Amino acid sequence: MQLKxxxxxxxxxxxxxxxxxxLMAGSLQAQELIITDSTAIQPENQLAxxxxxxxxxxxxxxxxxxxxxxxxxVLDSDIDKxxxxxxxxxxxxxxITNCNLAGxxxxxKLYAHHAIQDSLIVPEAQINGQIDQQLAYMTQQLGSIxxxxxxxxxxxxxELRAELYGILRERQLAALMQESIVENVEITPEEVxxxxxxxxxxxxxxxxxxxxxxxxxxxPEVPEEERQKLIDRLNEFRADVVENGASFATKAVLYxxxxxxxxxxxxxxxxxxxxxxxxxxxxxxxxxxxxxxxxFETAFGFHILQVEAIRGxxxxxxxxxxxxxxxxxxxxEAFDKAQLIRQRIEDGELEFAEAAxxxxxxxxxxxxxxxxxxxxxxxxxxxLTKIDPGLYTQVVNLKEGEVSRVLAETDNTxxxxxxxxxxxxxxxxHVADFARDYDKIMNLALQEKQLKAIEKWQEEKIQETYVxxxxxxxxxxxxxNWLKL
Numbered sequence: 101m102q103l104k105x106x107x108x109x110x111x112x113x114x115x116x117x118x119x120x121x122x123l124m125a126g127s128l129q130a131q132e133l134i135i136t137d138s139t140a141i142q143p144e145n146q147l148a149x150x151x152x153x154x155x156x157x158x159x160x161x162x163x164x165x166x167x168x169x170x171x172x173x174v175l176d177s178d179i180d181k182x183x184x185x186x187x188x189x190x191x192x193x194x195x196i197t198n199c200n201l202a203g204x205x206x207x208x209k210l211y212a213h214h215a216i217q218d219s220l221i222v223p224e225a226q227i228n229g230q231i232d233q234q235l236a237y238m239t240q241q242l243g244s245i246x247x248x249x250x251x252x253x254x255x256x257x258x259e260l261r262a263e264l265y266g267i268l269r270e271r272q273l274a275a276l277m278q279e280s281i282v283e284n285v286e287i288t289p290e291e292v293x294x295x296x297x298x299x300x301x302x303x304x305x306x307x308x309x310x311x312x313x314x315x316x317x318x319x320p321e322v323p324e325e326e327r328q329k330l331i332d333r334l335n336e337f338r339a340d341v342v343e344n345g346a347s348f349a350t351k352a353v354l355y356x357x358x359x360x361x362x363x364x365x366x367x368x369x370x371x372x373x374x375x376x377x378x379x380x381x382x383x384x385x386x387x388x389x390x391x392x393x394x395x396f397e398t399a400f401g402f403h404i405l406q407v408e409a410i411r412g413x414x415x416x417x418x419x420x421x422x423x424x425x426x427x428x429x430x431x432x433e434a435f436d437k438a439q440l441i442r443q444r445i446e447d448g449e450l451e452f453a454e455a456a457x458x459x460x461x462x463x464x465x466x467x468x469x470x471x472x473x474x475x476x477x478x479x480x481x482x483x484l485t486k487i488d489p490g491l492y493t494q495v496v497n498l499k500e501g502e503v504s505r506v507l508a509e510t511d512n513t514x515x516x517x518x519x520x521x522x523x524x525x526x527x528x529x530h531v532a533d534f535a536r537d538y539d540k541i542m543n544l545a546l547q548e549k550q551l552k553a554i555e556k557w558q559e560e561k562i563q564e565t566y567v568x569x570x571x572x573x574x575x576x577x578x579x580x581n582w583l584k585l
Contacts, residue, residue: 164176164570164571165570166178166179166202166205166569166570166571166573167202167205167206167209167567167568167569167570167573167582168566168567168568168570169206169209169210169213169565169566169567170209170210170213170214170217170565170566170567171213171216172209172212172213172270173209174202174205174206174209178205179198179201179202179205182201182204182205183196183201197576198572198573199573199576199577199578202569202573202576203576203578203579203580203582206567206569206580206582207274207558207580208270208271208274209270209274210558210561210562210565211273211274211275211277211278212270212273212274212277213565214277214561214565215273215274215276215277215280216273218277218280220273220276220277220280222269222272222273222276223371223373223374223414224369224414225369225370225371225374225414226272226374227265227268227269227272228265228368228369229368229369229370229374229375230268231261231264231265231268232360232361232364232368233360234264235248235257235260235261235264235360235363236359236360239359239363240359244363245257245363248260257363257364278554281550281553281554281557282550282553282554285546285549285550285553286546287542287545287546287549291545291549292538292541292542292545293534295541295544295545295548296532296534296541296545299532304531304532305531305532305544306529306530306531306532307483307527307529307530307531307532307537307540308483308484308485308486308529309483309484309485309526309527309528309529310481310482310483310484310526310527311481311482311484311495311498311523311525311526311527312471312472312480312481312482312523312524312525312526313471313472313480313482313491313495313521313522313523313524314452314453314456314465314469314470314471314472314521314522314524315456315460315462315465315470315472315519315520315521315522316438316441316452316455316456316459316460316462316470316519316520316521317460317461317462317465317517317518317519318434318435318437318438318441318459318460318461318517318518318519319434319461319515319517319518320426320427320430320431320433320434320515320516320517321426321430321433321434322424322425322426322430323426323427323430326424326425326426326427327397327402327424330395330401330402330422330424331395331402333422334395334402334403334404334420334422335394335395337351337355337404337420338392338393338394338395338404341392341406342392348365348366348392348406348418348420349365349366349367349418350365351420352365352366352367352418352419352420353365353366355420355422356419356420356421356422357401357421357422357423358400358419358420358421361418361419365418366405366417366418366419366420367408367416367417367418368416368417368418368419369414369415369416369417370384370414370415370417371413371414371415372385372413377398377399377400379396379397379398380396380398380403380405380419383396383403383405384405384407384415384417385415387405387407388407388410389407389408389409389410390406390407391406391407392404392405392406393405393406400421400423400513401421401422401423401424401513402421402422402423402424403419403420403421403422404419404420405417405418405419405420406418406419423513423514423515426515426516431516434516434517434518435506435508435518437459437518438506438518438519438520439506441455441459441520442503442505442506442520445503445520446503452469452470452503452522452524453469453470453471454469455470456468456469456470457469457470461517470522471524477543479539480525481527481540484496494507494521495521495523498521498522498523499523499526500523500524500525500526501522501523501524502522502523503520503521503522504519504520504521504522505520506518506519506520507519507520507521558580559580559581562580562581562582562584563581563584567582567584569582569583
């Protein structure tokens with residue numbers, strides 16, 4: 101069961117993991133593959149029927165098939181790639197064996213296979229959005245998309261995107277299947293109590309030092325002349341496209357400041373459910389094919405977009421983003437404003453929550469008095485040993501109710517903003533207590549119940565799915581019955 105728990109945790113987080121190392125391994129071994137697509141099987145008779153000279157020309161080194169799970173295969177090279185990926189994440193490999201890795205991959209293939217059987221769908225726009233993010237990150241690291249393509253030994257950006265697409269699609273299918281298994285699993289208060297009582301007192305978990313945090317964000321204003329300058333520039337681009345037939349894609353490559361889409365001519369595929377800002381989706385879905393929007397503003401800057409194709413619930417657009425600059429004057433004004441707010445809180449003129457609701461520029465938190473939610477757990481608590489290192493240094497020495505100095509940071513567009521933060525509650529490290537830590541204990545109990553549901557699902561699906569384990573991997577001691585003994 102312990103191995104299974106680790107396997108499930110791996111799959112649950114795998115979508116969030118960068119695929120750079122995975123691709124690197126793929127580029128080093130791409131010419132060694134006979135079966136080059138590990139997301140689907142080539143029937144043995146198709147390989148046998150291939151012309152001898154074609155088989156020989158493609159064959160450089162045999163990449164063994166470790167296992168077949170439904171319509172998917174696990175290659176020996178897949179296990180090597182997973183090992184490299186874990187190393188890149190800093191995971192200790194001390195107790196990890198090839199058998200462990202094979203088991204994890206077989207579970208992932210089992211989920212993906214049955215996700216397809218159950219007609220679970222990962223929207224293309226969701227995958228393409230993640231691909232855009234990955235390529236933007238890699239482009240930032242290496243300087244240009246051409247260098248990224250060269251580094252990963254691909255023929256083109258399209259080939260690189262295709263490989264990323266296959267990796268992300270399979271992982272998202274696996275996660276979607278796992279989510280569907282546990283989505284209706286609920287826990288009752290009595291089950292929570294029973295779970296806690298059954299933990300021996302000397303084995304009850306320790307909950308580390310924890311804080312609850314609130315913050316106030318002050319952003320420098322963009323001067324009106326700067327805003328108008330960008331709007332005028334975008335109107336010039338629009339007129340050249342609409343009146344003179346200029347290429348929108350070329351202008352996006354030359355002028356757009358959206359790193360994620362610039363190299364592809366500003367192209368983005370999205371649906372109404374995708375997590376794009378409201379203003380962008382409204383512009384994308386309110387125009388006909390070929391139309392070019394008027395300039396519009398989002399939190400990222402000013403845009404124009406052209407609708408390239410409408411395909412049911414999805415739309416292909418190209419867009420150009422120009423991001424406004426703030427001046428030294430407006431930065432100083434924002435800093436002074438944050439400093440004054442902090443002083444009024446220190447002097448007792450304002451409660452922190454009241455100040456956040458009145459002055460904060462962060463819409464997500466201002467209504468809650470600036471209170472932050474932990475994105476990992478969904479509650480207000482942040483365990484000090486697990487929070488972002490930058491945030492840790494800001495709050496580790498703050499006493500409960502104390503307000504930080506004014507902190508300067510930058511957002512994801514590189515624009516500066518100012519922040520003051522406070523600890524609204526601090527809890528010292530302690531052994532789990534049922535009343536005090538009920539929410540955390542409930543989450544642990546729910547996780548155990550979900551894992552049991554997944555374990556049961558695995559047992560049933562392995563029996564009804566075509567599974568073949570080959571070679572050395574038949575000698576492994578799996579926690580799941582992959583050998584169907």
